[in-house]
Amino acid sequence: MSSTYEASLGYAQARDQVDTLFPFRERFLFPQHEEQDVRYFCGNSLGLQPKSVGYLMEKELEDWGKYGVEGHFKATLPWFSYHHFFCERLGKIVGAEQDEVVAMNTLTVNLHLLMISFYRPLGGRYKILMEAGAFPSDQYAVETQVRMHGYDPDDAIIEIIPREGAHLIKDTDIINAIKEAGDSLALVIIGGVNYYTGQFFDLENITKAAHSAGAYAGFDLAHAVGNVSLQLHNWNVDFACWCSYKYLNSGPGGVGGAFVHERHGNDPTIFRLGGWWGNDEKSRFKMQKGFVPQKGAASWQMSNAPVFNMVAHNAALDIFDKAGLPALREKSIQLTGYMEFLLKQITHLPFEIITPSEPERRGCQLSLLFIERGREVFEALTQNGIVADWREPNVIRIAPVPLYNTFEDCYRFYEVLAQIA
């Protein structure tokens, strides 16, 4: 397909005309630049607001006003069961059974809660293996968990780095390092899609390798969820967590999500910190001593659902469900492929695309590493109504998101770059 791409506005518009997902763009609010919609390439950081959020938020406020405490059972979506309404849609997005997923808390909090369960160092098995350059919050979480158990992070954390001269980490290097760590390894934690490079790791084989070494495998899916195809259940992943404010468009600080494989979720002997919302629903209100975890990922919940936070998640997941991940992914491969093709026509600016070129090793994001002039280019984009993002020290990240970006958006981005002297 890429050989048929053309660097022309007419071509881009013709692709948009035959794109069956094009109408979904209408469901989102776009920030304005000189009274026009910006070209928004920042869905990898914060997704756009679905127009339906405002209405649904008002409905929820109305229910609160109308029912008071009785809204727990009488609201349109009763608050008592609110977290249940997300499981089916989230399960489809991450490739999981409904009771393997739960919408709760926020990403880093969930990572800590899951590490409480799955990082249980014992004797010589205490090490955690992760990719170098993981998102700082993950690094801090791993560092402090290791310290909490009395270990020295310099000894207990194994970081896998790219080979000399490379920007990306080879999956085989991760797998070989897991083998080498062997029975010293307690846990492998990887960012499913790296936030900086956009590399999508081979989660299935990393999980297999971790299990062969006798360790658990858990993933931070912030940049993977809603962006790439995931099969967490079939890949036998032990646990995962994600945020919903990027590709899932559920708003700043939006509720996070967690996956726990059913072999652990349904095993009451796996330790989890308790709270009433994780307790068996039948005895939740009996106000008795003794935490009895309910089945599934939901047993990692502590508090009752933050309903107003979750209204946007509900609105956004509905749109996602209507579009369908397979169709979105198909478009995404085309759209990012087009952006990559256009970028390759730009020869006068000093950058290289460090994201893998194979579609199966990336999501929609492309990371442009500038040898120089990076900030200047970024500012030129901003002045021309293009929203991208800058990541220190020298990367511009762009994410053509299949739900609301168009081939024309990509062309306009290219046009601005082409015009920079």
Ligand SMILES: Cc1ncc(COP(=O)(O)O)c(C=O)c1O
């Ligand atoms: C890869 C990754 N992990 C963790 C986080 C932190 O998320 P939160 O603030 O929701 O805990 C982010 C935030 O952007 C992220 O991109």
